[in-house]
Amino acid sequence: MKNKLIPYSIILIFLIIFAVFYKSLKDTNIYTPETKINNDIPIFSAELLLSNENLNSTEIFELDKFYLLNIWASWCVPCRDEHPILMSLSKNNKLIIVGMNYKDNKKNAKSFLDELGNPYEKIILDKNGTNSIEWGAFGVPETFIIYNNKIIKKYIGPLNNELLIEIQKIIK
Amino acid sequence: MIYSVVGHYSLILGLCAGLILIFFSIQNFKNSNQLDTKILSFSFLQLFFVLISFLALIISFVISDFSNETVFNNSHTTKPLFYKISGTWGNHEGSLLLWLLVLTLFIFIFLLRTKNQPIKYKILTLGFQQVIIIGFFLFLIQTSNPFNYLFPVPDEGLGLNPILQDPALAIHPPILYLGYVGSSIIFSSALAATTLNMVSISWAVHIKKWVLISWIFLTLGILLGSIWAYYELGWGGFWFWDPVENVSLMPWLALTTLLHCILVLERKEILTSWVIILSIATFTLSMCGTFLVRSGILNSVHTFANDPERGLFILIFLFALIFLSLFIFFFFHQTNKNNSSNFFWLSKETSILVNNWFMMYFLSVVLIGTVYPIFLDVIFSQKISVGPPFYHKLIAPFLIPFLFAMAIGPRLKWIRSDLKDKIYLISLLIISILISFFIVKNFSTNILINTILISSALYLFFITLRDFFSKKYKNFAQNTAHFGFSLLILSILFNNLFSSEIITNLKVGETYDNSKTKIVFESINQKKEKNYKSIIANFNITNSEGINNNLSPELRIYNQPNITTSEADIKTTLMKDKFIVINLVQNQDYFNVRYQVKPFMLWIWLSVIMISFGGLVSFLQKRI
Amino acid sequence: MAINNLNANENSERNEITKNLRCLICQGQSVYDSDSDFANSMKILVDRKLDEGLSEKEIYTYFKEKYGDWILYDPGLNKNTYLLWLLPILIFLFGGAIIAKSFILKK
Structure with a gap:
């Protein structure tokens, strides 16, 4: 009995390894951080793009209102694709859209907005990319929906029509 | 076009030859007075077909035949000829074809060169090897055919990833594959020997040559990969505990253990089960590595195109081989009970067991560290990273007794011995500790662990160094390898302790100056080559001793595919490397400059060469 | 900067x-x-x-x-990583036990 136990348990171990490898074949190996919902938004102060003011985050985000924070840059190609979505969202008066201009130069950023329109109520600058890290983002574009100083939704990558409908549902 | 057809059909013919070989092997196995000459000729034929196929692929690359999908995906007309050729095995399909070529070449050499071994054993080894070869043929033809036809024929190819356009990386895969594939011969031969119950002293002597061959190539292959990462990936490190690197280290650890174990089996019929397990493990780990890399279930800095279908095929193939070998091991293997295996605690056998013990521990650390995140993700959906700190914490403390054992072990005699010249050994130990204490004291904060680590490495260094001049002691091969290893550990430790680095942002014309180093960013040149544009930055660097160097790192913007690479400029001297690399910063007019002084870099490479040289000496040596 | x-x-x-x-x-x-x-x-x-x-x-x-x-x-030591850190050590101890038992202590 004893000398049969060893082979069987080894075979069992290898079968488990096989199953694990088999299953992991189907998963993607690219890590995206989990969206932690209901996290408090970070506190920061930042320069604005269109005026030379400095603003604290508490002055931007008020309670009991929906905000959309969009991280963008003029050099980012997908940002161009999602811009029309933001433009149509900006027509909704229940939602305040705040832009965060990521590692951009002011001139290019302004001409980007002149060309495609400005959906943002305010645009804060993130010259060295640290603000977006405070938000838990890691690239452009990323979009956060904020209510009562909490992040209630986060989208990595460009927005599309489906997400537009989803966002409109959330703010209703 | 015509070459693809030739290549494709010659692959199919090679597969047929494999099937015929299996048939002949069974025939020959039944009445085995003599090796059937048909086996030898078909084995040659198979090698010939694979070679034709491989040459056809090379020619398709050279003439840029874009009707071939592999060529289209990985080549470009403006690529230099050298990289057109090396691009043949720089991609998945071509590298598998190279695997196959080496597989068929090795089994042919095995048949030709193996003498004084039973015919049945040779036939059975061939049979197992053909199972592997046929597996690879099917894999190649089914999922990764290098001769897929494209219509309409594109005008231009997509180009080879620029970081792969490099001389070290051109020869790295073939060398590494020689090591991997050599281990397949050990695998088949161990299975054959187990089936025939002939794992014995004479088998050990015969298989040792193959172990050494694979070990030398694997060592050199890993070295080349490491050198390439050092200067091409542009960050000055040489080993990152990245999954792809770990995957090549694991078979190396198993093979090194096997090599030491064979030394015991060469003299005394003990440890037979262990030798068989190690032989199976080495090749299984090579295959497991191929699976992990090609299926893309691990993410790594080394990019490979991957495809789940291929992953599935290798996975099934890998486990078929594992279960086959488990079956053979449990069904056929008989432990030799009467040849009892006791020896005195202080003997060469014990020291080799200690080697095995530690090597298996290192292997388990690397293996568990590499696959644990996969298991955690699949079973508990938790994602973690296992990186350098894990490996350093678990390996460094165990390295200390390991190094001492490496110093003392080879001085012991077989079966029973006692240590001679104890005073000499102890005084050397004290000297090593003192020297390393004085070195570490001035530089590092972690005095204790660094002192102990350096003294154990220094101890091995002194003992092996003295043994070169000692007349009593004759095992030159072993001594060279152990000396090389002590040098490797010392170089790595000193490199870690004494490296210094400056990271700064500079515009053209600016100067960076701290009390020790002055970096002047003098100018920028632009150059246009056939397949890339380059920006060359010229720096003048003065250190505290007033030594002046001009270094010119480069940014290359390749046209096909459009990728920017940074080429470091390295000034190598005997004692240290000066390493500088620049990078573009998004939307800024300055460059990110990284300047490093890395002592003993050259010695890291040289010591690895010395280790494999030890293997080469042993390979060429006649058995005493 | x-x-x-x-x-x-x-x-x-x-x-x-x-x-x-x-x-x-x-x-x-x-x-x-x-x-x-x-x-x-x-x-x-x-x-x-x-x-x-x-x-x-x-x-x-x-x-x-x-x-x-x-x-x-x-990866710090926590409930997700106990096995990661301890398994190699266990293997080491296990290996030592096997060597001691089957070769050295057997007289």
Whole structure:
């Protein structure tokens, strides 16, 4: 009995390894951080793009209102694709859209907005990319929906029509 | 076009030859007075077909035949000829074809060169090897055919990833594959020997040559990969505990253990089960590595195109081989009970067991560290990273007794011995500790662990160094390898302790100056080559001793595919490397400059060469 | 720029920390090794946190909260990693036991 136990348990171990490898074949190996919902938004102060003011985050985000924070840059190609979505969202008066201009130069950023329109109520600058890290983002574009100083939704990558409908549902 | 057809059909013919070989092997196995000459000729034929196929692929690359999908995906007309050729095995399909070529070449050499071994054993080894070869043929033809036809024929190819356009990386895969594939011969031969119950002293002597061959190539292959990462990936490190690197280290650890174990089996019929397990493990780990890399279930800095279908095929193939070998091991293997295996605690056998013990521990650390995140993700959906700190914490403390054992072990005699010249050994130990204490004291904060680590490495260094001049002691091969290893550990430790680095942002014309180093960013040149544009930055660097160097790192913007690479400029001297690399910063007019002084870099490479040289000496040596 | 004009010794603590942070853009590299935009920003942020007086551990916790355990290269000892850290040690002890039992003690 004893000398049969060893082979069987080894075979069992290898079968488990096989199953694990088999299953992991189907998963993607690219890590995206989990969206932690209901996290408090970070506190920061930042320069604005269109005026030379400095603003604290508490002055931007008020309670009991929906905000959309969009991280963008003029050099980012997908940002161009999602811009029309933001433009149509900006027509909704229940939602305040705040832009965060990521590692951009002011001139290019302004001409980007002149060309495609400005959906943002305010645009804060993130010259060295640290603000977006405070938000838990890691690239452009990323979009956060904020209510009562909490992040209630986060989208990595460009927005599309489906997400537009989803966002409109959330703010209703 | 015509070459693809030739290549494709010659692959199919090679597969047929494999099937015929299996048939002949069974025939020959039944009445085995003599090796059937048909086996030898078909084995040659198979090698010939694979070679034709491989040459056809090379020619398709050279003439840029874009009707071939592999060529289209990985080549470009403006690529230099050298990289057109090396691009043949720089991609998945071509590298598998190279695997196959080496597989068929090795089994042919095995048949030709193996003498004084039973015919049945040779036939059975061939049979197992053909199972592997046929597996690879099917894999190649089914999922990764290098001769897929494209219509309409594109005008231009997509180009080879620029970081792969490099001389070290051109020869790295073939060398590494020689090591991997050599281990397949050990695998088949161990299975054959187990089936025939002939794992014995004479088998050990015969298989040792193959172990050494694979070990030398694997060592050199890993070295080349490491050198390439050092200067091409542009960050000055040489080993990152990245999954792809770990995957090549694991078979190396198993093979090194096997090599030491064979030394015991060469003299005394003990440890037979262990030798068989190690032989199976080495090749299984090579295959497991191929699976992990090609299926893309691990993410790594080394990019490979991957495809789940291929992953599935290798996975099934890998486990078929594992279960086959488990079956053979449990069904056929008989432990030799009467040849009892006791020896005195202080003997060469014990020291080799200690080697095995530690090597298996290192292997388990690397293996568990590499696959644990996969298991955690699949079973508990938790994602973690296992990186350098894990490996350093678990390996460094165990390295200390390991190094001492490496110093003392080879001085012991077989079966029973006692240590001679104890005073000499102890005084050397004290000297090593003192020297390393004085070195570490001035530089590092972690005095204790660094002192102990350096003294154990220094101890091995002194003992092996003295043994070169000692007349009593004759095992030159072993001594060279152990000396090389002590040098490797010392170089790595000193490199870690004494490296210094400056990271700064500079515009053209600016100067960076701290009390020790002055970096002047003098100018920028632009150059246009056939397949890339380059920006060359010229720096003048003065250190505290007033030594002046001009270094010119480069940014290359390749046209096909459009990728920017940074080429470091390295000034190598005997004692240290000066390493500088620049990078573009998004939307800024300055460059990110990284300047490093890395002592003993050259010695890291040289010591690895010395280790494999030890293997080469042993390979060429006649058995005493 | 914050990373300008710091000499090697001053940012050695920063280097130690960034070596242990994994870059999310080029996922095989540490923040220290990587030159991606994300990694450069991380470096600046680590500097800033150090200036604010956070300890190494606090910085790790800060990033862990933002991006999960994955961001750290050093998987600390917790319920997810007991097996990771202990299994190799167990194998070592087990191997030692086998050697002692079957070869040395048998007289």
